[in-house]
Amino acid sequence: MDTPTIVSRSRFWLRVWRNPVGATAFGILLLLMLLVLFGSIFYPIASDATDPLNILATPSAAHLLGTDELGRDMLSRLIAGGRVSLSVGLLSMLVGLTIGTLAGGLAGYFRGWTETVLMRMVDVFMAIPSFFLVLVIVTVMGNHPLTVIISVGIGFWAQMGRVVYAEFTKYRSRNFVEAVHALGASHTRIMILHIFPQVLPQATVLATLGVGWAILTEAALSYLGLGIQPPLASWGNMLQNAQAYIYSNPWLAIYPGLLIATTVLTVNVLGNTLRDILDPRS
Amino acid sequence: MTTYAIHRLLQGLLVLFLISVITFFLINLAPGGPTAAVTLGRTAEEREAVLRQLGLDKPVLVRYFDWLGGVLRGDLGKSMNQGLPVSSLLAQRSVNTLQLALTALLLTSIFGIVLGVLAAVYKNRWPDHLISSLATVGMSVPAFWMGIICMIMFAVRLKMLPSSGMYSIGQEFSIIDRLRHLAMPAGVLSFNLVPNVIRVTRSAMLDVLASDYVRTATGKGLSERRVLLKHTLQNAMVPVIAILGLITTVMLSGSVVVESVFGWAGLGRLAIEAANGRDYPVILGVTLLVGAIVVAVNLLVDLLYAAVDPRISHE
Numbered sequence: 001m002d003t004p005t006i007v008s009r010s011r012f013w014l015r016v017w018r019n020p021v022g023a024t025a026f027g028i029l030l031l032l033m034l035l036v037l038f039g040s041i042f043y044p045i046a047s048d049a050t051d052p053l054n055i056l057a058t059p060s061a062a063h064l065l066g067t068d069e070l071g072r073d074m075l076s077r078l079i080a081g082g083r084v085s086l087s088v089g090l091l092s093m094l095v096g097l098t099i100g101t102l103a104g105g106l107a108g109y110f111r112g113w114t115e116t117v118l119m120r121m122v123d124v125f126m127a128i129p130s131f132f133l134v135l136v137i138v139t140v141m142g143n144h145p146l147t148v149i150i151s152v153g154i155g156f157w158a159q160m161g162r163v164v165y166a167e168f169t170k171y172r173s174r175n176f177v178e179a180v181h182a183l184g185a186s187h188t189r190i191m192i193l194h195i196f197p198q199v200l201p202q203a204t205v206l207a208t209l210g211v212g213w214a215i216l217t218e219a220a221l222s223y224l225g226l227g228i229q230p231p232l233a234s235w236g237n238m239l240q241n242a243q244a245y246i247y248s249n250p251w252l253a254i255y256p257g258l259l260i261a262t263t264v265l266t267v268n269v270l271g272n273t274l275r276d277i278l279d280p281r282s
Numbered sequence: 283m284t285t286y287a288i289h290r291l292l293q294g295l296l297v298l299f300l301i302s303v304i305t306f307f308l309i310n311l312a313p314g315g316p317t318a319a320v321t322l323g324r325t326a327e328e329r330e331a332v333l334r335q336l337g338l339d340k341p342v343l344v345r346y347f348d349w350l351g352g353v354l355r356g357d358l359g360k361s362m363n364q365g366l367p368v369s370s371l372l373a374q375r376s377v378n379t380l381q382l383a384l385t386a387l388l389l390t391s392i393f394g395i396v397l398g399v400l401a402a403v404y405k406n407r408w409p410d411h412l413i414s415s416l417a418t419v420g421m422s423v424p425a426f427w428m429g430i431i432c433m434i435m436f437a438v439r440l441k442m443l444p445s446s447g448m449y450s451i452g453q454e455f456s457i458i459d460r461l462r463h464l465a466m467p468a469g470v471l472s473f474n475l476v477p478n479v480i481r482v483t484r485s486a487m488l489d490v491l492a493s494d495y496v497r498t499a500t501g502k503g504l505s506e507r508r509v510l511l512k513h514t515l516q517n518a519m520v521p522v523i524a525i526l527g528l529i530t531t532v533m534l535s536g537s538v539v540v541e542s543v544f545g546w547a548g549l550g551r552l553a554i555e556a557a558n559g560r561d562y563p564v565i566l567g568v569t570l571l572v573g574a575i576v577v578a579v580n581l582l583v584d585l586l587y588a589a590v591d592p593r594i595s596h597e
Contacts, residue, residue, distance in 0.1 A: 139556075220424060223539070261427065
């Protein structure tokens with residue numbers, strides 16, 4: 001019997017790959033990414049080009065999935081919108097991950113007043129329902145794509161911080177940390193090279209689930225008209241006008257939502273698989 | 283217990299105070315803040331007059347304490363767009379959100395607990411797998427899209443439910459009418475929450491089912507039904523109550539979207555209106571209120587929890 005609590009890093013990724021559910025989710029996600037990244041090479045209709053003679057058209061050879069209320073090609077908008085939605089999701093998660101890891105890591109490692117101040121901040125940010133927080137930031141900072149990314153990331157950092165903090169406090173008094181400290185390693189070196197790699201699997205799980213959350217948040221924000229602004233397409237803002245056409249053209253609303261749901265579902269399945277591998281008890 | 287309660291209360295108040303500091307300064311120090319909003323397209327003299335009239339010419343620290351003093355007296359300022367006091371707007375909208383949230387909470391508890399218990403009883407068999415798959419789907423579907431799909435299905439195709447609004451215009455108030463309007467928004471709101479309850483119920487049930495006293499109860503010859511409902515479920519409910527705080531936060535976030543989709547005039551909708559109209563006093567008031575709700579619910583849950591499980595307050 002080997003120790004069940006710590007899964008070694010190389011084995012961790014191997015087990016993800018060998019898990020049929022995890023591998024499938026990963027495959028679907030890869031496919032979606034390839035589609036939005038390279039789709040426009042094979043389907044070269046501009047996403048903001050209007051075709052005034054074919055407004056709200058049904059699928060045809062010219063427009064594979066039909067057109068929207070301005071005569072823009074649905075498929076090319078879905079591809080372009082996916083690029084925006086996926087990048088905002090990934091980048092927001094990175095923002096949240098960076099702030100959360102820094103705050104949680106410093107608080108867990110140094111303790112004392114650093115811990116008090118940082119963890120109190122975490123409490124505060126956890127107490128404001130995240131969507132309201134994002135809303136406040138977007139209202140004052142405007143809705144440039146970059147501010148959308150940052151505000152969605154800020155909506156997520158506290159959760160990340162709490163997990164990283166718990167992990168850092170767990171490892172900081174372990175023998176191997178004391179050993180490298182006795183060998184003269186600096187705090188920065190210990191944190192980055194010795195403790196952080198131990199935290200990485202846990203952080204990966206949360207970061208994966210965080211991407212799903214970020215995509216959902218951006219979509220909701222853009223749907224409400226406060227996120228990514230047209231003519232730039234995102235899966236969320238494509239739904240904004242589609243609601244007006246649910247009587248005549250329900251497909252306008254169905255396509256983008258289906259893509260959001262599929263993406264977030266695969267991301268969540270991947271995240272859950274990672275968690276099950278790390279903690280088989282749950 | 284009393285010391286613990288006082289400690290938690292003070293902690294809650296501190297968090298609330300910090301929320302007010304962060305939101306106030308975030309809003310007032312940002313380049314696009316209130317000062318910029320009211321001075322847009324005015325001459326220098328007009329600008330000065332408007333700023334003085336709204337009290338925006340004072341230093342931001344003074345303004346914060348003026349505002350905080352008002353908040354403590356129940357005065358949250360005036361809406362810049364509607365001219366009404368923020369506190370009466372909040373009171374008016376809270377009632378609607380409360381109706382929606384309580385209905386959603388009821389649906390969430392029923393579906394979450396029943397499905398969670400089923401998943402635990404049939405652990406690792408097909409009902410468990412089916413329920414956990416459904417839970418993952420529930421977590422992944424965007425609420426606003428779910429809302430639109432429900433509208434297409436129940437309002438457009440089946441014509442069973444009204445597509446939006448809180449009541450039928452031109453009709454007298456009736457409970458049935460209100461419930462028909464509540465059905466879709468409350469259902470959609472709880473859809474994203476049920477997975478959380480399922481997960482916690484399932485794992486709590488499994489913990490309790492594996493405990494010695496449940497085995498004793500079974501060994502004494504009690505019926506399976508009695509062991510499950512009387513001995514297991516009651517104790518498994520303790521961790522479920524503990525996630526009420528989480529449910530409150532997720533539900534408040536979700537209400538913003540759901541209320542906008544279905545035209546429900548609650549707090550979430552108010553926040554969106556304020557964000558779109560750059561109505562800073564309102565957005566500040568709403569954020570403070572939802573923060574206060576979360577802090578209060580968490581405090582209540584912690585105290586309940588400590589009362590049920592004395593080990594906690596002695597830590």
